[in-house]
Amino acid sequence: MANETPVVQHFIRQIVAADNASGKHGGRVVTRFPPEPNGYLHLGHAKSICLNFGIAAENGGTCHLRFDDTNPGKEDIEYVESIKEDVRWLGFQWDLLRHASDYFEVFYRGAEKLIRLGLAYVDDLSADEVRAYRGTLTEPGRNSPWRDRGVEENLDLFRRMRAGEFADGAKTLRAKIDMAAGNINLRDPAIYRIRKVPHQNTGDAWCIYPMYDYAHCVSDAVEGITHSLCTLEFEDHRPLYEWFLEKLDLPNDPALTEPLRASGLWLEPSRPQQIEFARGNLNYTVMSKRKLIALVQDGLVDGWDDPRMPTLAGVRRRGFTPAAIRTFWERAGISKQNSVIDVGVLEGCVREDLDARAPRRMAVIDPLKLVIANLPEDHEETLAFPNHPKDESFGTRAVPFSRELWIEREDFMEAPPKGFHRLVPGGEVRLRGVGIVRCEEVAKDAAGTVAELRCTLDADTRPGMPGAERKVKGTIHWVSARHALPAEIRLYDRLFNVADPDDDSDGKTYRDHLNPESKRILRGYVEPSLGEAAPEAHFQFERLGYFVADRRDHAPGRPVFNRTVTLRDTWAKLAKG
């Protein structure tokens, strides 16, 4: 087996362990993955998924999948289905599926409580005015003229906001904190805004919707979350997270969560702790929702599940495995340092996983005819090939062999560079599982291109014969021309040809760095056993790389294979210098 990825006790594992030891949350560990259903999940989300589900599993805890659907209009039901599918595909099962919208009534009651406490007010300022009053990074803001309305007036106004009496944007409910705070999040942040748009879950029951800072911490508490893991940019939202939870005191105010008892969604409320970690970035790709959606909408890629996309749907179609992605994020670690991990690490994880579990096959993607001249025209035999070189449990398969074969064009060179171990005029090479052939003749077409190789097979070197052990420099793969199945082979490479496509400091944007060679479609030949391959089945095409039967286009009569990743290739590296 491959190297073990050590499990490092990163700071979050340490915090959870310490909390368990001190009995902070009664020894419970409850986490959640809270995506907003406004896009497809990508590799960055996978880091968070692995962390949240992983921490829960390691501690005998539970993990919830919660859709953060507080902004209808930006969100869509299409995304919730894809998110659920991707999380399951990654190998995780949530203990509970919720939506922030399940708690709308709780949020509302909490807001009234804040008003009654004199901690929230209805503001009539427009969005532009609020911005003007907010101050800047270096100057304090000013209080809104509506900041000191009385409790009764605020209550009345807020109820009328809910009742739909005011237009979108006419009023907001704001927390009364400190307009001079250095932390801008504390300058009377909005709690509720008016949006007269239907919600995918609650329809037109509401026309006011809670803001993230308010909805998120309350959702966490209401679900009994113990450790609320999020990314670094929320670090300066933490004081607000704490503020809401302290003021609302959900564990001790049953009236707030009363609606959940009625709907059967009630759980013991907790006092969760927000912990931030650094996002996971990869080089040679973009991960922002905006850019991903632009790639799809502008037709720069073939959809959300284009095998070149960093979306989970994309890498899945490319042939990356859930286990490889999980190993990858474990290997990358969890810390608070902004970092960019080399995609090579991910590719390495994929190779590692697939080496262990992908059956071997032979395929030729750039065919060159090789004729074994000392075999009769009608020669035909069936060879038994092991499906895995190190794991007998994979069994064997039948591979037809005959006089005319396809070999890889790059496995023959008339004028080879030093160190070339493959076929050359007059030279010898081993045909995988067959024996040693010598190239006697090179036939060319009118244009001077090599059209066919005529070789002789040394019968004494065939498996089981006394000369079978004879050493030759190279072994090449092949496929019997008469039996081969034509197949579409899709070769994928990185979508961008620069490490940091987000860097536009030189005036170029990510669009200027698209790799024109990122997708190449070839017609090749595969051995007959591949005709029965199921969609999404992984194989190693010997000496070429790992391939997967395309999830959508592959069919019994029409084989389509995507190259997931090449094999490590020391020769290619040497040859390039």
Next chain:
RNA sequence: UGGGGCGUCGCCAAGCUGGUAAGGCACGGGAUUUUGAUUCCCGCAUUCGCAGGUUCGAGUCCUGCCGCCCCAGCCA
């Protein structure tokens, strides 16, 4: 002199109460190999952003610099 974070090997990342720099990936070398794959050995930071200081001893403590990231949505 706004607030909040972060700076340890090419890329990640441990290092917690100061005791003399884990590990992974990459890379280099060697062995095995009917995949130039896999596997297996061996090597790979006298140094922890910089400069001072405390100490017998500092990546770990103190001081001062420098650099990078995030925040001025009625987005999340």
